Every structure is written in structure tokens, then in C-alpha cells.
Amino acid sequence: MKRVFVTGGSGFVGRACLSELTARGFEIHATTRGAPLNSARTQWHQVDLGKPADIGSLLLRVQPTHLLHLAWCAKPGSFWTSPENLDWLDRSIGLFQAFSQCGGKRIVATGSCAEYDWSTGVCHEVTTPCRPSTLYGRAKLAAAAYLEAMNGHGLSTGWARLFFLYGPGASEQRMPGVVISALNRDEPANCSDGTQRRDFLHIEDAGRAIVSLLDSDLAGPTNVCSGQATQILDLATQTAELIGKRDLLRIGAVPSAASEPPLIVGDNSRLRDELGWIARYSLSQGLRHTIAAWRNQTVAKCA
Amino acid sequence: MKRVFVTGGSGFVGRACLSELTARGFEIHATTRGAPLNSARTQWHQVDLGKPADIGSLLLRVQPTHLLHLAWCAKPGSFWTSPENLDWLDRSIGLFQAFSQCGGKRIVATGSCAEYDWSTGVCHEVTTPCRPSTLYGRAKLAAAAYLEAMNGHGLSTGWARLFFLYGPGASEQRMPGVVISALNRDEPANCSDGTQRRDFLHIEDAGRAIVSLLDSDLAGPTNVCSGQATQILDLATQTAELIGKRDLLRIGAVPSAASEPPLIVGDNSRLRDELGWIARYSLSQGLRHTIAAWRNQTVAKCA
Structure with a gap:
């Protein structure tokens, strides 16, 4: 037991x-x-x-x-x-x-x-x-x-x-939630230049x-x-492309934090x-799953 | 204050x-x-x-x-x-x-x-x-x-x-106390081969x-x-020589612990x-000081 x-x-x-x-x-x-x-x-x-x-x-x-x-x-x-x-x-x-x-x-x-x-x-x-x-x-x-x-x-x-x-369920203030939530609202997603890599x-x-x-x-x-190390830039781009709103992604629109370690x-x-x-989940499978769940969540909220 | x-x-x-x-x-x-x-x-x-x-x-x-x-x-x-x-x-x-x-x-x-x-x-x-x-x-x-x-x-x-x-005042069960105390009693000091180095x-x-x-x-x-890294063997030998009883030092008389890291x-x-x-204190100064203090301590105990 x-x-x-x-x-x-x-x-x-x-x-x-x-x-x-x-x-x-x-x-x-x-x-x-x-x-x-x-x-x-x-x-x-x-x-x-x-x-x-x-x-x-x-x-x-x-x-x-x-x-x-x-x-x-x-x-x-x-x-x-x-x-x-x-x-x-x-x-x-x-x-x-x-x-x-x-x-x-x-x-x-x-x-x-x-x-x-x-x-x-x-x-x-x-x-x-x-x-x-x-x-x-x-x-x-x-x-x-x-x-x-x-x-x-x-x-x-x-x-x-x-x-x-x-x-699904992650904070909208973190990646990739910050991109998904902005693009779902048809608003621009402002990102730093995103050269740092994260796991x-x-x-x-x-x-x-x-x-x-x-x-x-x-x-x-x-x-x-x-x-696996993924550039923030790649993650943001993949996310925006999967949503079909690459044009709303604003890379470099906000400055990078000086203290951000590169890797x-x-x-x-x-x-x-x-x-x-x-x-x-591979990263792309995981992103698809997350975007789909986010959409259902939003639909559920609106319904 | x-x-x-x-x-x-x-x-x-x-x-x-x-x-x-x-x-x-x-x-x-x-x-x-x-x-x-x-x-x-x-x-x-x-x-x-x-x-x-x-x-x-x-x-x-x-x-x-x-x-x-x-x-x-x-x-x-x-x-x-x-x-x-x-x-x-x-x-x-x-x-x-x-x-x-x-x-x-x-x-x-x-x-x-x-x-x-x-x-x-x-x-x-x-x-x-x-x-x-x-x-x-x-x-x-x-x-x-x-x-x-x-x-x-x-x-x-x-x-x-x-x-x-x-x-002075260190345990007799640790180096160099174990050597000093044995030699002060005119008894053999049994040591391992002492190749490991310590600070x-x-x-x-x-x-x-x-x-x-x-x-x-x-x-x-x-x-x-x-x-500074000092071989246990060196420490034991220096100590015995300073006391003037090098002949009572038995290097290799006890086995080394298998888990002893070399350095x-x-x-x-x-x-x-x-x-x-x-x-x-250099090591030799420190050893002289320790041996002298140990001797005085022993003398004081006996008095």
C-alpha cells in the first residue's frame, strides 16, 4: 500500500x-x-x-x-x-x-x-x-x-x-505562454533578441x-x-509559426536582461x-499540444 | 560594541x-x-x-x-x-x-x-x-x-x-597527536604507509x-x-625526528583504509x-610548537 x-x-x-x-x-x-x-x-x-x-x-x-x-x-x-x-x-x-x-x-x-x-x-x-x-x-x-x-x-x-x-496551465508570463496568449488575442508578442538557450x-x-x-x-x-538546449528565439518562432501568426512576433522589441546567462x-x-x-514529447509535439490546449481553454472560457 | x-x-x-x-x-x-x-x-x-x-x-x-x-x-x-x-x-x-x-x-x-x-x-x-x-x-x-x-x-x-x-590540545587519535603521544611514552607509533596527502x-x-x-x-x-599538501608519511617522519625517536616510527604497520582519498x-x-x-606557522614550526606544548602538558600532568 x-x-x-x-x-x-x-x-x-x-x-x-x-x-x-x-x-x-x-x-x-x-x-x-x-x-x-x-x-x-x-x-x-x-x-x-x-x-x-x-x-x-x-x-x-x-x-x-x-x-x-x-x-x-x-x-x-x-x-x-x-x-x-x-x-x-x-x-x-x-x-x-x-x-x-x-x-x-x-x-x-x-x-x-x-x-x-x-x-x-x-x-x-x-x-x-x-x-x-x-x-x-x-x-x-x-x-x-x-x-x-x-x-x-x-x-x-x-x-x-x-x-x-x-x-497547458503554465503561466502566461513565461515562455512560451507569453507568445501563445498574445497571439491568441491577435496582439503582437514582444520578445527580446532571444539568443540565450534554455532546457x-x-x-x-x-x-x-x-x-x-x-x-x-x-x-x-x-x-x-x-x-536539449533551445534558443528562446527558436521557441518563439516555432510557437508563432504553429499558431500561424509569425508576423505578430516582434523579436528584439524588448531589451534582454543584462544578467541572463547564455546557456x-x-x-x-x-x-x-x-x-x-x-x-x-519532442519540443514541436509539446508546443502543438500546448497551443491546442490553450485554444480549447480559451474557447471554454468564451463559451 | x-x-x-x-x-x-x-x-x-x-x-x-x-x-x-x-x-x-x-x-x-x-x-x-x-x-x-x-x-x-x-x-x-x-x-x-x-x-x-x-x-x-x-x-x-x-x-x-x-x-x-x-x-x-x-x-x-x-x-x-x-x-x-x-x-x-x-x-x-x-x-x-x-x-x-x-x-x-x-x-x-x-x-x-x-x-x-x-x-x-x-x-x-x-x-x-x-x-x-x-x-x-x-x-x-x-x-x-x-x-x-x-x-x-x-x-x-x-x-x-x-x-x-x-x-596543542588536539586529539591523540589524530595526526600528529597519535605519533607524539606514543613516542612521548617511548612506545612504537604504528602508522599506515601514509602515502595520502592532506592539508x-x-x-x-x-x-x-x-x-x-x-x-x-x-x-x-x-x-x-x-x-599545502603534506604526505602523512612526511608528517609522521618530521614529527618523530623532531622528538628524536625516528626508530620508534613503524611505517606500514597498520593497513591503510581502503576509502582514503589520495589527496x-x-x-x-x-x-x-x-x-x-x-x-x-610553517609546518615544521607548528610541529615544534606542538611537540613542546605536549611535553609541557605531560610534565604538568606528572608534576
């Missing part, structure tokens, strides 16, 4: 994990601050993760074998530097401790490529030094290090380092990777990424070799 | 820091579980660091501007794998939080070269990945990461990564480095090391360039 306690289950990453958890036969308990999602296979608990006593008694009642901790502050833009990151670090540590004290066996939580030293370009779990340049990255790295120290003595812990996830992964492939990590004993950090791509050999994971 | 709260002040590293803190004009408050040291310039507090409420009220009373956190489990041999490391991690985090809540401004705590990936040989704060192979190293790394996340918003934090410290630093040089870091705003990890040496350019630190 595998019973998982999921935090942040109603978020972008959480939703992708829930379907995979169901597929793998987990009994699912998920927390949410707002209204529960419509998901028959999930038992929702409305609880504030900032209240350790509430979490403690809930965990005692649920007695989960697995913990999938996804919740964190994620407001686009401000999350990089928000002091809330330290609150989430403390909450995460408290949650790990409470879960362990209730006899839980396996924890996976999500970190970020922002933990790595971005000057190296290609990020590998073992050989790339961690040197976060943001408070977000530092707080995630501290949670990762805490979790790694807990590994052993009947508890196994893993850490999923997420790269640039996209797909994009479809959210469903990410969800399968995270749940596969949870359902294993793999310890320490595992990159969740495609292993951030992950090595995903650990994910592939240790967990047997393979991506189901 | 600089008022420092020192944990582990009566230990090997603590004693070396106290004299340097005095020299730099700190008002010193130090914790000890046992009897206070005879040190006129230090106010000793007998307190159990495992009792957060006691620590909290003590910090509120003392109102320190600086925290120098040295206490940790250190029993030779067992400390590498002891579950106590996780208790010390939690205590450390609680202490950092309590100090910050009392309005403290600067924290320095001590880590270890055991945080690095030892397969790299030369350890540099920025370019060497951290990949501890022991629970001790993982718990120290987690404390370091937590402290680094706290840096900012009126609090500055630094982390001293200690390498192989030796000198040895005299405890007084380490104390000056740690306090210099505390008295600065330098954030993140700083190696506290000599930057662990630190890059100390951050310590030298950012803090203006220079070592006062």
Missing part, C-alpha cells in the same frame, strides 16, 4: 503529478489552500502549510508512506528574491521532520536548476558546483541539503531539480519523471529536464539511466 | 578563537556543558544546546551582535556516521533563527572539507562541487546551505570550512582565520587551510585575498 501526501497538488506541477500517481496506484492525499480540484481519485485537505501543528496532526491521521512536497512561493517575477523563500525553507524542513516522525519512508521534493552555478552552462548533478545567484536558489539548495542529510536510517529522500517546464520540458514529461523518482529509492538530486541546460542521464525515463 | 556568543568555546577550536576574539576587542559570552575554562575575559554560560528554550532566553538576555557557532558532535571515529549529526543540524538551525530573531548581525559557523567531493583533490569554494560521502559532511553542508540562505536583510553569514587542524593547519592560524572571518562581512564558505588539500586564496590572512 502506497499512500502519498502531496503538497501543492493543485499547482502547475502538482496537477501533472496527480494523474501519474493515480496511474502508479498511489492512494493520494493532497493539500490545497483554496478549493479542491475536481479529481475523484484524490482526497483533498484544505490546510495552511504555515501552521506546523495542523500539518502534524493531519500527517498523524493520514499516515502516509510517501511525501511529495511541491508547494513553495511561485509568484512570477517576485519569487526570485522574496523573503518568503525563507519561510518556505523552514516550512519544508518542518514538514520533512513531521513526516519522518510519523514513520514515513520516502520523500521527494522539488528544487530548481537555479541551484546550480549558471556560469557552467551544462548542469550535471555531480560535477556542476551549486552556487545559486538568487534567494530562491539558495533556499531551495538549503532544503535539498537538509533532505539529503536525512537520507538513511529507514528514510529515503530524493530531490527533483526542475528546469524550464512548459505546457524546456513538457509538464507531463516532468510529472512522470517526478513521480518515477518518488516511486524509487534514488537519493540526492536528479535533474528533470530534456537535455542553461541539464544533463538528464541520471533520470534516463537510473529511472528508465524517456521523454514522450 | 562587538558582543559575541560562542558555542563550543571550551573545545579545541574554541580555545584558539577565544584569545583572538579578546585581541580583537570582542565582549565574549561562551557556552559550555562542563566547567567553565579559566579565562578572565570570557563570561561562561553553562547551558545545554539541545534545549532551544534555554538558548532563546539566554540570547535575549545577552543580546549578542555576533554568533560564532563551533559546537557539534566531535567524538573521534564515531562522529562521521553518528545520527547525532542530524540533532546538531537541527540545533544549529534553531540557534541561527533565535540569534537572528534577537537582532544579531553576523553569524559564522564551522564546516569541514568533508563537505567537498573528495575525488577532486584540490578543494575550492566556488569550483569544487560539494558531495559529502559521510553523514557528518552532509549535515555540515546542510547547515552551510541554510546559513547561506539567511544571508541578507540585515544579517550577514559566513561559513569556515576547516581542513586538518593540529596543535594541515596549526590551530592558532585556524583560530585567527575563523575570527577574522567573523569580524568581516564575507558571505558563503571560506576554506580555512594552509593550501585532500584546500585552496586558501579567498582567506588570503579577502581577509588578508597569512599563516604564522
Whole structure:
């Protein structure tokens, strides 16, 4: 019997994990601050993760074998530097401790490529030094290090380092959502010159990777990424062409941020070799899927 | 007014820091579980660091501007794998939080070269990945990461990564104490073949480095090391020759541990360039000083 306690289950990453958890036969308990999602296979608990006593008694009642901790502050833009990151670090540590004290066996939580030293370009779990340049990255790295120290003595812990996830339900303020949403409104999509390269992964492939990590004993950090570097310019162009509105794309209309590193791509050999994971979506398949879902969503909203 | 709260002040590293803190004009408050040291310039507090409420009220009373956190489990041999490391991690985090809540401004705590990936040989704060192979190293790394996340918003934090410290008062179970103590008893000193190279630093040089870091705003990890790699064999031979009992040294009498990495040496350019630190002891000077102090200690014990 595998019973998982999921935090942040109603978020972008959480939703992708829930379907995979169901597929793998987990009994699912998920927390949410707002209204529960419509998901028959999930038992929702409305609880504030900032209240350790509430979490403690809930965990005692649920007695989960697995913990999938996804919740964190994620407001686009401000999350990089928000002091809330330290609150989430403390909450995460408290949650790990409470879960362990209730006899839980396996924890996976999500970190970020922002933990790595971005000057190296290609990020590998073992050989790339961690040197976060943001408070977000530092707080995630501290949670990762805490979790790694807990590994052993009947508890196994893993850490999923997420790269640039996209797909249905992603923020309109991120790529490629920013292009899709503008073009769907027949408005110009203003982009920087987009020469920087990033590692994009479809959210469903990410969800399968995270749940596969949870359902294993793999310890320490595992990159969740495609292993492919794509120029932002290429991503924007492909997206606009698939929508059929290439003329509305304004490359170079906004200045590039001075601090943008030229290359951030992950090595995903650990994910592939240790967990047997393979991506189901190529970038162009993933973009088609995302654009179609966005259109249906918009149609649904308008209907 | 600089008022420092020192944990582990009566230990090997603590004693070396106290004299340097005095020299730099700190008002010193130090914790000890046992009897206070005879040190006129230090106010000793007998307190159990495992009792957060006691620590909290003590910090509120003392109102320190600086925290120098040295206490940790250190029993030779067992400390590498002891579950106590996780208790010390939690205590450390609680202490950092309590100090910050009392309005403290600067924290320095001590880590270890055991945080690095030892397969790299030369350890540099920025370019060497951290990949501890022991629970001790993982718990120290987690404390370091937590402290680094706290840096900012009126609090500055630094982390001293200690390498192989030796000198008067060091454990007889470590080099060169193991050789000195055996030869002082006219007994053979049994050593492995000693081909591995390590970075040895005299405890007084380490104390000056740690306090210099505390008295600065330098954030993140700083190696506290000599930057010189010395073969264990050389160290043992030099020590035996200085004592005049080379014939009692039995090189190769015990097997080398299979897991001993061939080289662990630190890059100390951050310590030298950012803090203006220079070592006062060469290895041979340091060994002479240590042997003399050990002799006086033995004489004092016998008197």
C-alpha cells in the first residue's frame, strides 16, 4: 500500500503529478489552500502549510508512506528574491521532520536548476558546483541539503531539480505562454533578441519523471529536464509559426536582461539511466499540444 | 560594541578563537556543558544546546551582535556516521533563527572539507562541487546551505570550512597527536604507509582565520587551510625526528583504509585575498610548537 501526501497538488506541477500517481496506484492525499480540484481519485485537505501543528496532526491521521512536497512561493517575477523563500525553507524542513516522525519512508521534493552555478552552462548533478545567484536558489539548495542529510536510517529522500517546464496551465508570463496568449488575442508578442538557450520540458514529461523518482529509492538530486538546449528565439518562432501568426512576433522589441546567462541546460542521464525515463514529447509535439490546449481553454472560457 | 556568543568555546577550536576574539576587542559570552575554562575575559554560560528554550532566553538576555557557532558532535571515529549529526543540524538551525530573531548581525559557523567531493583533490569554494560521502559532511553542508540562505536583510553569514587542524590540545587519535603521544611514552607509533596527502593547519592560524572571518562581512564558505599538501608519511617522519625517536616510527604497520582519498588539500586564496590572512606557522614550526606544548602538558600532568 502506497499512500502519498502531496503538497501543492493543485499547482502547475502538482496537477501533472496527480494523474501519474493515480496511474502508479498511489492512494493520494493532497493539500490545497483554496478549493479542491475536481479529481475523484484524490482526497483533498484544505490546510495552511504555515501552521506546523495542523500539518502534524493531519500527517498523524493520514499516515502516509510517501511525501511529495511541491508547494513553495511561485509568484512570477517576485519569487526570485522574496523573503518568503525563507519561510518556505523552514516550512519544508518542518514538514520533512513531521513526516519522518510519523514513520514515513520516502520523500521527494522539488528544487530548481537555479541551484546550480549558471556560469557552467551544462548542469550535471555531480560535477556542476551549486552556487545559486538568487534567494530562491539558495533556499531551495538549503532544503535539498537538509533532505539529503536525512537520507538513511529507514528514510529515503530524493530531490527533483526542475528546469524550464512548459505546457497547458503554465503561466502566461513565461515562455512560451507569453507568445501563445498574445497571439491568441491577435496582439503582437514582444520578445527580446532571444539568443540565450534554455532546457524546456513538457509538464507531463516532468510529472512522470517526478513521480518515477518518488516511486524509487534514488537519493540526492536528479535533474528533470530534456537535455536539449533551445534558443528562446527558436521557441518563439516555432510557437508563432504553429499558431500561424509569425508576423505578430516582434523579436528584439524588448531589451534582454543584462544578467541572463547564455546557456542553461541539464544533463538528464541520471533520470534516463537510473529511472528508465524517456521523454514522450519532442519540443514541436509539446508546443502543438500546448497551443491546442490553450485554444480549447480559451474557447471554454468564451463559451 | 562587538558582543559575541560562542558555542563550543571550551573545545579545541574554541580555545584558539577565544584569545583572538579578546585581541580583537570582542565582549565574549561562551557556552559550555562542563566547567567553565579559566579565562578572565570570557563570561561562561553553562547551558545545554539541545534545549532551544534555554538558548532563546539566554540570547535575549545577552543580546549578542555576533554568533560564532563551533559546537557539534566531535567524538573521534564515531562522529562521521553518528545520527547525532542530524540533532546538531537541527540545533544549529534553531540557534541561527533565535540569534537572528534577537537582532544579531553576523553569524559564522564551522564546516569541514568533508563537505567537498573528495575525488577532486584540490578543494575550492566556488569550483569544487560539494558531495559529502559521510553523514557528518552532509549535515555540515546542510547547515552551510541554510546559513547561506539567511544571508541578507540585515544579517550577514559566513561559513569556515576547516581542513586538518593540529596543535596543542588536539586529539591523540589524530595526526600528529597519535605519533607524539606514543613516542612521548617511548612506545612504537604504528602508522599506515601514509602515502595520502592532506592539508594541515596549526590551530592558532585556524583560530585567527575563523575570527577574522567573523569580524568581516564575507558571505558563503571560506576554506580555512594552509593550501599545502603534506604526505602523512612526511608528517609522521618530521614529527618523530623532531622528538628524536625516528626508530620508534613503524611505517606500514597498520593497513591503510581502503576509502582514503589520495589527496585532500584546500585552496586558501579567498582567506588570503579577502581577509588578508597569512599563516604564522610553517609546518615544521607548528610541529615544534606542538611537540613542546605536549611535553609541557605531560610534565604538568606528572608534576
